[in-house]
Amino acid sequence: MLSKLKNLVLFSILSGFISILMLQSCAQMATPPGGKKDTLAPKISESIPLNKSRNFKGKRIDITFNEYVGIRNLSQELLITPSVGTYQTKIRPQGLSILLDSTLKDNTTYTFNFRNAIEDASERNIGKNIKLVFSTSQDIDSLQIKGKVRTLLTQKHPENILVALYPWNDSVFIHTTKPYYFVKTDTSGNYLLENIAKGKYYMAAFLDINNNLLYNSNKESVDFLSEKYIDLTKNVEQNFAISLQNQDSLKLSKTTATAKSVLYEFNRGIKSLTLSNVPKAQLYYQQEDSKNLRFYLLNQSNTDTIFIRATITDSLNRNYQVPLKIKFRELTKKEKVQKQDLTFEVKPTPGKLLSPLDSIQIKFPRPVQQWVSTNILFKTEEGEILSLPDQAFHWNQFQNNLVIRNAYLPSRSKFEMSITKNAFVGIDADSSIVYTQKMEWQDIENYGSIDGNITSSEPNSEFIVELLKADTFEPYMTLKTQKRFEFTNVEPGIYQIRVIADLNKNGYWDIGNFKLRKKSEPVYFFDGKIKLKANFQISDLLINTQK
Incomplete structure (x- = not known):
């Protein structure tokens, strides 16, 4: 009797547990089948301050969206101009709060541009360039600067290039001064700086790799105004063509010695070099990877230190006198010199x-x-x-x-x-x-030819004309001319033509100097790609350098 009672109790408990599980399962929310997919991006529904509001003096910005959102890479995507210094953020299911560590400036229009940071929680539709604009005074600044950024040597339009605007003064240098207004280019290389106050400004565009708002010349491509400033009184358009303009001085960065060779590694390219005080018929050397020098000693039993002097011309055509102390490491007893075939x-x-x-x-x-x-x-x-x-x-x-x-x-x-x-x-x-x-x-009939002319507003101009492989931008043929160019015996393929204005007539492309506000030598392209077939002649191409 007691055993039956125990079984009845256990059965009742188990039945109740299963019933609870079934009720919980029935109570779970699920997306109803069918219906339209959410394709709408989130929008701001409420904010403190309101968009385009005036006389805001607070230190907390609250933003609420019209749906549940996800927020990603806020520190990278959120651009605040002018800069507000440091701040803290609090994320909510339908928005966020920004807590400023310092007071906002008087008589200033601020723009909070969230770019691609905000997406809806369900379908991840990105709210493109969600912005909040407000002023600490009675007026909202409304001037704009727009334009396009391209790479000078490829004509591509890169994304995320920093376009920077600085209040003008004689001490503005883009490697030491952070911009007052800034924005980054979109996927087509376009930018738009909005809500700018009237005044004199300096401008630059550069690839801000480390996101510190400062230009680093040895890593980051750049372009800048050659004029002192822009006197901004109306909306303007300003385009940029960026290129790497490494101004670092030539330096010896590393030396590696073995029993067979001594390798000197430099921080930048070497265009040419000559050596003095070189022992006759003993010391051989070669340049490797454009930046490095490797020395070999013909008589490896000689372990004396060799002192020579290298006269080096770097990639900016600057000359250096570099003393080199060459000391080969002695062979250890375990090391054996194994002769191998000389390959080539x-x-x-x-x-x-x-x-x-x-x-x-x-x-x-x-x-x-x-x-x-x-x-x-x-x-x-x-x-x-x-x-x-x-x-x-x-x-x-x-x-x-x-x-x-x-x-x-x-x-x-x-x-x-x-x-x-x-x-x-x-x-x-x-x-x-x-x-x-x-x-x-x-067979010569398996080749083609390409010719044309260059128009220039300057008499006696000289140009470097490069026929490039269209897919890699690798130079295939190069020539120098004042006007007419002709490439013969060209393999069938797809090409582009790049023209460098050789302003100083030294035979190669010279980079700019941002400290002197001297731009790189101009570069022009023939519009479009050129498809050359075997035994074809493409003639009378016109490249305009008067743009």
Whole structure:
């Protein structure tokens, strides 16, 4: 009897528990099936202060939206102009509060631009450029500056470029002064600065990588006004073309010594260099990655310190005298000098045809100390075996790149280049192996040509014209001219044409100097891409530099 009673109690408890679970399940809220998807972005329904209100003196801003929202990357997305200093935020399901740490300035119009920070909680529809504007005085400033930002060397229109506006004075420098008004470009490179007071301003646009509102010249692309200021009395349009303008002085940043080489790493590019006090027939060197110098000692048993002086021209054409103290590390007992074959790369690579303008290039990983030109032979299909005169060969400054000039190559449609064993000896006494490669000239009818003219308002102007691969912006051909340009024997493909105004006629593009408010040399593009087919001639292109 007692056992039956226990079972009845357990059954009653279990039934009650299941009933509770079923009731909870029935009470859960669910999105009803069907119906239209929410595609509307959130909007401000209430705010303190109200949008476009006047005489606001508070230190707390409250914003409520018309639906539940999510708030993301507020510290990055929220742009407050002019700056209010530090502040705290409190997030609510339908809004947020901003608590200011300092008092607002008198006679000032403030803009709180949330950009892409606000999205609805259900479908994540982003409220684009949600703004709250108010004034601490009777008047709301209403002037605007709008424009577009592009990259000078590619013509692309980048997003999130900081466009900065500074109250003008003689001590304004964009690397030490934070802007009074600022905004960031949208996905099309457009910007709009609103609610600006009348006055004189300086302007700049730069990629603010670290979001500190200060320009960093060695990392961030920039453009700026070359004039002293803008006297803002009406709405204006101002466009910018940004480029990297690293003004850092050349410095030695790191030295790495091994038993075989000493590597000097510099902080910026090296355009050219000469050495003095170099021991004869012992020291070899080469430039690596445009910034670094590596030295090799021919006689590795010599561990004496070598003192030399390098005269270096950096990428800004500035000259430096750099003393170098070269000390090779001694070989340890565990280290063994293992001789390896001297490798090299040949261009054009195997299987690729020679264009009518091609020379043959042989590139080595390290300098070559000995070689014999007659060990490079050319065999034609007719059975001819040819060796070339010494003037057919040209070594670069570092003795690690050999060019066999186009004019001396066999004119037969097909031939074979043969390099005998030990034709080249490296600085480690490593020798090259036997190498053969079949070569074939491409039919000239498989190429095309492109020509045109440059219009300029300045007489005797000089230009650098670059034919670029359209997908990579890699220069394919380059020439210098005053007006007319012509590219011949061009491979079929899609290209763009970039024109650099060589203002100082030094033969290369010069970057600007933001401290001197000197802009980079102007760059122009032919509008649109050029699709060149085999045996086609594209003529009379016109590139206008009078824009």
